[in-house]
Amino acid sequence: MMRRSRRTLMKRHSYLLCSVLAVILLASCGGKDPLLVKKAAEQQTEITRLRAELVVLDEQFRNLPQDRSTELATAHRSAETQDAEIVILEAQLAKLQARKAQLAKEYDEYKRKYVIR
Numbered sequence: 001m002m003r004r005s006r007r008t009l010m011k012r013h014s015y016l017l018c019s020v021l022a023v024i025l026l027a028s029c030g031g032k033d034p035l036l037v038k039k040a041a042e043q044q045t046e047i048t049r050l051r052a053e054l055v056v057l058d059e060q061f062r063n064l065p066q067d068r069s070t071e072l073a074t075a076h077r078s079a080e081t082q083d084a085e086i087v088i089l090e091a092q093l094a095k096l097q098a099r100k101a102q103l104a105k106e107y108d109e110y111k112r113k114y115v116i117r
Contacts, residue, residue: 014054021043022040022043
C-alpha cells in the first residue's frame, strides 16, 4: 500500500515537473525562433508519449498478483507438521507390523502344538 502511494506521489511530481518545463520552454521561445518552437513541440510530443507509457505501466503494476508469501509460509509450516506426523505414524506402523509378525509366529506355534484332527 505504501508503495502505491509513493508511486502516485512520484507520478504527480513528474507531471508537475514536465508541465513546468514545457511552460518554461514555450515562454522562452516567445514565438521568435521557429527552431526553438519546433523543438518545444517535439518535446511536448515526447512528454505526451511518455505519459501514455506511464499510464500503461501503472495499469500493469495494478494487475500484478498479490503477495502470497504469508500463505506460502503457512503452507510450509503445515507441511513440516505433517512430515513430523508421518514419521510418528511410520514408527507406529513398524511396531504394529512387528507385533503382527510376533502374533502370527505364536499362532503358528499354537497350531503345531495343538493339531486339529
